[in-house]
Amino acid sequence: MPPTTDSLLEPIGAVQRTQVGREATEPMREDIRLLGAILGDTVREQNGDETFGLIEQARVESFRVRRSEIDRSELARLFDGIDARHAIPVIRAFTHFALLANVAEDIHRERRRAVHEAAGEPPQNSTLAATYLKLDDADLDAKEVAEALDGALVAPVITAHPTETRRRTVFDTQHRITELMRMRLRGLTHTEDGRDIERELRRHILTLWQTALIRLSRLKISDEIETGLRYYPAAFLDVIPRVNAEVRAALQSRWPDADLLREPILRPGSWIGGDRDGNPNVTAEIVRMATGSAAFTAFTHYFTELTALEQELSMSVRLVHVSEELAALADACAEPARADEPYRRALRVVHARLTATARQILDRQPEHQLDLGMTAYETPAELSADLDAVDASLRANGSAVLADDRLARLREAVRVFGFHLSGLDMRQNSDMHEEVIAELLAWAGVHADYASLSEDERVELLAAELATRRPLIGPGAQLSELARKELDIVFAAARAVHVFGPAAVPNYIISMCQSVSDMLEAALLLKEAGLLDVSGENPYAPVGIVPLFETIDDLQRGSAIMQAALDLPLYRAIVAARxxxxxxxxxxxxxxxxxxxxxxNWALYRAELDLVEMARAAGIRLRLFHGRGGTVGRGGGPSYDAILAQPPGAVNGSLRITEQGEVIGAKYAEPRLAHRNLETLLAATLEATLLDVEGLGDEAEPAYAVLDDLAARAQRAYAELVHDTPGFVDYFKASTPVSEIGALNIGSRPTSRKPTTSISDLRAIPWVLAWSQSRVMLPGWYGTGTAFEDYIGDGPDSDARLKVLQDLYRRWPFFATVLSNMAQVLAKSDLGLAARYSELVDDVELRHRVFDKIVDEHARTIRMHKLITGQDDLLADNPALARSVFNRFPYLEPLNHLQVELLRRYRSGDEDELVQRGILLTMSGLATALRNSG
Structure with a gap:
């Protein structure tokens, strides 16, 4: 019998679950079956029975592999020598399933939350409702709360990422499918305009199938800027103002006299277009494009909302009273047709002044402008003042219900987005700063050979320069291409600060910061561009200097570097100015x-402890910016748990955190997802700031000593493989697609900071992405098993040592989170598939030398996890991920096998463009399916 289309993506071979568990997940399985059936029908109709049959055969065989009915090699043989033209639709089919499975899982989470709420159960952890109950129980002092939340900030910072390759059409179509599935969740069979929902699903899935998933050309930074900005109209412009208002109202109702959250707590940021560390494609023009495009997005939103408000606020002065301020604002618009409509006239004044502002500061103009020849707003505060006047008049005259709707959202939006939308961080590597500063100092005749100076001599020279107003160069300076480019970029940032306000470029980040001079070199560049002046009575420092401590050694020395900088009177003046x-x-x-x-992980924890103590002693307020990636190997994992696992005092009301790649889509692609994930960041930040969440008390130091010991053992085990094993780099390059990440059109940034074969110079994203594609997931676990096993030992005190670790797991959120995140990675790893990738290594002796160590450590790590946690199931504490692994992982199997097959051909010299495209598609498909792969 031919395979049926409704079986294409239907899970088979269920694991043993309780009846309750099956009943709870059955609606999600039903959604997967529906979407899979439609996808199957679409594939058969568009590509014929032969293609469909191959896909169906791959699906069936993949599940047989999971049930251990056949060996993996049998499935792999299905793709031996496959024509690239036939491989592409197979890859696309399983990639689309991963995308549709993401939709089903997201809908299921909404379903489960609704079930919990309908049952009257207490709110779940990571929700603001649960956090408010905890705060109520803690009986906190209003003054202490006000001090802790003074200057509070939660900032998700969007960064570019090579695994987020979806085109906007795919992005939008996925959103429409989500909305249709949400209607089905409410029991609807038709849309509001009478369209059959299932037919609409078929239409959109057909659109997906007929749309190329990825671009054929290398992404440009302009593409990445557009990708990052699309989350604003999709979700952020609506959700962020709403969440800010909700949190402020909730906290102020609890502590009404504390004047909490005078500024919006939730304020997004971006690196796209400002992060030039190892990316030569970032230029002054790109900085201007990034900041200008962000501002354009904000103004477009404001014009749309003002146009709608003019229609809505049609009240006549013959029927309502207005305030004097509102009447004065309206009088600036002398339109006879609206003579008795003061709110409309007032809003047209606002609209017209904002139009003048847009024409003054934007490089391209949004729609819905209104030119009445009025003066521009100088600052967002002026715009807010006019909107506040409209709000106050409505409230004073019995129309609060109108003020609380669209106008309230617009006022909140202006408060958080201003004219700039989001802050663009600038970032560059310290080596580049040194080279440029050396050239500027030589040109100015300050010092001919800055590079030859000792650290103390550098600090003395730089501090002296920063204390003067004298620029190092003038317009006619003859500089190298590098120095001119770097200066132009910083001048472009200065323009953005001048045009859009200080929030447009809030920070200058120094990658690989290893000394005080590294910080002062960045400061001197800012001074040269007019973004720093502490030489007089009115210090000016709109852009924060942010050292980035990255290596283990730099993390251990970070607080000492900061203290040495603060000991300099000039640098302390810079900090005082901020x-x-x-x-x-x-x-x-x-x-x-x-x-x-x-x-x-432990170096980061220790660094935070040291930095918190340094800041307390120095009398400054510390904000930590966590450069986390999506995957656990780059600091990923559940955000709520990660924030609560921070050491005492490390959050302190403020949190900045990078959000990257496919994780951004998983968290923020549409309003409900965005609301839930932003709520999680806020809930954890409030709890970590206002409550004692570490739980160690007086026993902290002994626990820290245990982790000192474990971390040292783990680092030795890791170094023995990665840094000390002969040929490891060759093994890594041959057994993963890391080389193809750079060779193919993935992202705008090179995979290495500079041409090298060194692991240290390789960027972290391709390092982690390559290991996740090959399903080894090495950065998320390697070395930990050996550390635990060696620590416990086999001597007379081994039982006692094991009990120490078990006790820490029960009591300490940090340690529990480390083990939980590691377990997630181990659950996503598959060394059977990894063995297939190892066969790409031609040197058999090297293959066994490295892969055998990986296999041994993998087994050891799982064994130690079970011993410490007492859990036989790696995902016992994460049922949602367990469901995901069960439902979708067999569908990843064909993607991995096809990737290996196509990599082998590509490396053997096959120049077929479809082979290259197939590799890229498998990368995208695996990243989509794993959801936090890089």
Whole structure:
């Protein structure tokens, strides 16, 4: 019998579950069956029975592999020598399933939350409702709350990422499918305009199938800027103002006299277009494009909302009273047709002044402008003042219900987005700063050979320069291409600050910051562009200098570097000009690549403890910026748990965190998802700030000593493989698609900071992405099993040592989170598939030398996890991921096998463009399916 279309993506071979578990997940399975059936029908109709049959055969065989009915090699043989033209639709089919499975899982989470709420159950952890109950129970002092939340900030910072390759059409179509599935969740069979929902699903899935998933040309930074900005109209412009208002109202109702959250707590940021560390494609023009496009997005939203408000607020002065301020605002619009409609006239004044502002500061103009020849707003505060006047008049005259709707959302939007939309961080590597500063100092005749100076001599020279107003160069300076480019970029940032306001470029981040001079070199560049002046009575420092500590060694020395900088009177003046507040960024990715999973996590924790103590002693407010990637190997994992696992005092009301790649889509692609994930960040930040969440009390130091020991053991085990095993780099390059990540059209940034074969110079994203594609997931666990096993030992005190670890797992959120995140990675790894990738290594002796170590450590790590946690199931504490692994992982199997097959051909010299495209598609499909792969 031919395969039926409704079986194409239907899970088969269920694992043993309780009846309750099956009943709870059956609606999700039904959604997967529906979407799979439609996809199957679409494939058969569009590509014929032969293609459909191959896909169906691959599906069936994949599930037979999971049930251990056949060996993996039998499935692999299905693709031996497959024509690339036939491979592409197979890859696309399983990639589309992953995308549709994401939709089904997201809908299921909404379903489960609704079930919990309908049953009257207490709100779940990571929701603001649950956080408010905890705060109520804690009986907190209003003054302490006000101090803790002074200057509070939660900032998800959007970054570019090579695994987020979906085109906007795919993005939008997925959103429409989500909305249709949400209607089905409410029991509807037709849309509001009478369309059959299932037919609409078929239409959109057909659109997906007929749309190329990825671009054929290499992404440009302009593409990445557009990709990052699309989350604003999709979700952020609506959700962020709403969440800010909700949190402020909830906290102010609890502590009405504390004047909490005077500024919006939730304010997004971006790196796309400002992060030039190792990316030569970032230029002054790109900085202007990034900041200008962001502002354009904000103004477009404001014009749309003002146009709608003019229609809605049609009240006549013959029927309502208005305030004097509102009447004065309206009088600036002398339109006879609206003589008795003061709110409409007032809003047209606002609209017209904002139009003048847009024409003054934007490079391209949005729609819905209104030119009445009025003066522009100088600042967003002026715009807010006019909108506040409209609000106050409505409230004073019995129309609060109108003020609380669209106008309230617009007022909140202006408060958080201003004219700039989101802050663009600038970032560059310290080596580049040194080279440019050396050239500027030589040109100015200050010092001919800056590079030859000792650290103390550099600091003395730089501090002296920063204390003067004298620029180093003038317009006619003859500089190298590098120095001119760097200066032009910083001048472009200065223009953005001048045009859009200080929030447009809030920070200058120094990658691989290893000394005080590294910080002062960046400061001197800012001074040269007019973004720093502490030489007089009115210090000016709109852009924060942010050291990024990345390696294990730099993390350990970070607080000492900061203290040495603050000991300089001039640098202390810079910090004072910024309200005695200082941000420090912590690099999860490079620290992991440098020292391995456990050593990096503990180095970060220790660094935070040291930085918190340093800031307390220095009397400054510290804000930590966490450079987390989507995957656990780059600091990923559930955000709520990760924030609560921070050491005491590390959050302190403020949190900045990078959001990257396919994880952005998973979290923020549409309003409900965005609301839930932003709520999680806020809930965890409030709890970590206002409650004692570490739980160690007086026993902290002994626990820290245990982790010191474990981290050292783990780092040695990791280094023995990654840094000390002969041929490891060759093995890595041959057994993963890391080389193809750079060779194919994935992302705008090179995979290495500079041409090299060194692991240390390889960027963290391709390092982690390559291991996740080959299903080894090495950065998320390697070395930890050996550390635990060696620590416990087999001597007379082994039982006692095991009990120590078991006790820490029960009591300490940090340790529990480390083990939980590691378990998630181990559950997503598959060394059977990894063995297939190892066969790409031609040197058999090298293959066994490296892969055998990986296999042994993998087994050891799982064994130690079970011993410490007492859990036989790696995902016992994460049923949602367990469901995901069960439902979708067999569908990844064909993608991995096809990737290996196509990699083998590509490396053997097959120049077929379809082979290259197939590799890229498998990368995208696996990243989509794993959801936090890079």
């Amino acid at each position: 309200g005695d507040s200082h941000e420090v960024m912590l690099g999860y990715s490079d620290s992991n690549k440098d020292g391995g999973y456990l050593a990096a």
